[in-house]
Amino acid sequence: VRDRANPWRPAWLEIDLDAVAHNVTSLRTHVGSEVRMYFVVKAMGYGHGAAETAAAALGAGVDGLCVVTVEEARALREAGLTCPILLAGGLLPEEAPEIVGLGVKAVVYNEDMAQALSREALQCGRVVDVHLKVDTGMGRFGVPWDSSVGLGMRIRDLRGLKLEGLMTHFAMSDHHDKEFTRLQTRRFRHALDAFDEHGVRFEFVHAANTGAILDLPETHFNMVRPGLAVYGVYPSPYVTRDVVLKPALSLKARVVSLKRLPKGHTVSYGRRYTCGDDEWIGVLPIGYHDGYRRQLGNRGRVLQPSGGALPVVGGVAMDATMVRIEDPAAVGLGQELVLLGTTGTDTIDVHEIADLADTVSYDILCGFSPRLPRVYLREGKVWKVVSTCGTVSFDDSDDGVAADVGQGRGCDGAGGAVGPSGIRNGERATHGVLAGRRDTPGERDSRERA
Ligand SMILES: Cc1ncc(COP(=O)(O)O)c(C=O)c1O
Numbered sequence: 001v002r003d004r005a006n007p008w009r010p011a012w013l014e015i016d017l018d019a020v021a022h023n024v025t026s027l028r029t030h031v032g033s034e035v036r037m038y039f040v041v042k043a044m045g046y047g048h049g050a051a052e053t054a055a056a057a058l059g060a061g062v063d064g065l066c067v068v069t070v071e072e073a074r075a076l077r078e079a080g081l082t083c084p085i086l087l088a089g090g091l092l093p094e095e096a097p098e099i100v101g102l103g104v105k106a107v108v109y110n111e112d113m114a115q116a117l118s119r120e121a122l123q124c125g126r127v128v129d130v131h132l133k134v135d136t137g138m139g140r141f142g143v144p145w146d147s148s149v150g151l152g153m154r155i156r157d158l159r160g161l162k163l164e165g166l167m168t169h170f171a172m173s174d175h176h177d178k179e180f181t182r183l184q185t186r187r188f189r190h191a192l193d194a195f196d197e198h199g200v201r202f203e204f205v206h207a208a209n210t211g212a213i214l215d216l217p218e219t220h221f222n223m224v225r226p227g228l229a230v231y232g233v234y235p236s237p238y239v240t241r242d243v244v245l246k247p248a249l250s251l252k253a254r255v256v257s258l259k260r261l262p263k264g265h266t267v268s269y270g271r272r273y274t275c276g277d278d279e280w281i282g283v284l285p286i287g288y289h290d291g292y293r294r295q296l297g298n299r300g301r302v303l304q305p306s307g308g309a310l311p312v313v314g315g316v317a318m319d320a321t322m323v324r325i326e327d328p329a330a331v332g333l334g335q336e337l338v339l340l341g342t343t344g345t346d347t348i349d350v351h352e353i354a355d356l357a358d359t360v361s362y363d364i365l366c367g368f369s370p371r372l373p374r375v376y377l378r379e380g381k382v383w384k385v386v387s388t389c390g391t392v393s394f395d396d397s398d399d400g401v402a403a404d405v406g407q408g409r410g411c412d413g414a415g416g417a418v419g420p421s422g423i424r425n426g427e428r429a430t431h432g433v434l435a436g437r438r439d440t441p442g443e444r445d446s447r448e449r450a
Pocket of ligand 1: 040088169208209210211225226227228229235
């Protein structure tokens with residue numbers, strides 16, 4: 001019972017790019033026009049897709065992007081993004097040639113890396129912008145705050161490098177007690193003052209992640225690095241919600257099996273659920289491989305579009321999740337259900353899932369695997385679908401004829417990428433929604449009920 005409007009696998013993520021743009025605008029109003037914003041799109045854009053969310057955010061006014069691996073930076077360049085990119089993760093000297101080749105800025109926190117970048121830059125006749133990372137309490141990357149000047153001065157003197165930025169990272173800015181973040185900020189200022197005394201000024205000074213951006217304006221300096229907020233999620237219940245954010249991501253799946261099990265029958269691996277009566281059990285084709293966590297077995301819930309929630313029953317398997325359906329007339333085979341997101345007045349937010357899975361929202365978001373197609377919406381319409389088999393773009397301007405299929409990761413082996421409906425890379429889709437035609441709500445409804 002697959003609707004032509006959903007030509008992808010019947011379990012998918014929907015990403016509202018207008019929400020991303022909205023969140024950038026809200027954050028811009030909050031931080032002001034003088035503060036640069038570099039949007040963190042590491043880890044596949046926290047599961048949302050890096051290039052697509054980056055493009056939406058750049059369109060709404062972020063100044064640059066942050067990633068942590070060279071591969072992430074390369075993927076953004078290959079997607080055609082020419083904006084400033086700061087490579088802010090842990091790097092080894094052997095990665096210097098590619099960093100220089102990609103024309104990205106790099107975080108440095110030791111001499112070996114700085115020297116490798118300098119050598120490579122000189123060889124290529126380029127100048128690499130580097131940001132010195134200072135450890136003010138995270139205990140991870142960074143040169144200790146109270147002894148950062150020596151390294152900073154040596155890096156400043158290396159040819160081929162421009163010591164452009166000073167940065168630190170907060171360990172608990174979303175905590176209810178902001179004292180440690182304030183201490184980290186004082187240490188950062190101390191380092192900044194020490195550089196100042198040695199005549200070293202930085203064009204970029206940055207520390208704040210989402211929690212600090214929302215709660216501690218004194219941490220904004222002249223640049224901020226929001227990740228979670230741009231995806232529309234507050235990091236914890238303790239941060240102020242004056243800046244209005246809209247979650248960009250929903251997780252949906254359709255019922256692919258529906259049957260009545262007799263009282264006493266058990267459900268799924270481990271037989272952790274027993275039907276208390278004769279019960280209708282629906283199967284959703286999504287499991288822990290997709291990032292729908294095992295801990296949601298017998299604990300999670302999913303939403304019906306008509307309102308009301310259905311309990312997840314039995315263990316979540318690798319590819320299947322079972323729900324108890326009270327009214328099979330309302331939730332039939334093919335029915336779309338919401339596992340994360342909003343229907344009517346009810347919302348399952350990422351914190352609800354994270355709490356049940358005993359983890360944090362970040363872990364849930366970036367844990368959605370590439371096997372789940374990413375369906376991008378603009379102005380409420382499907383704009384692009386990215387799946388493991390390729391990318392399909394919908395072009396409304398062409399009045400229903402063109403859809404490009406491209407950049408697949410090759411689910412058909414050597415023969416080139418194939419789109420979700422089997423269209424080969426480079427072909428033009430010429431039918432149904434893949435051809436840009438979208439069903440009217442009435443058409444779609446009637447097929448879903450059928
Ligand atoms: C160095 C750095 N800056 C900024 C961020 C963004 O953090 P958040 O998503 O809380 O805004 C991260 C994410 O962990 C990070 O590693």
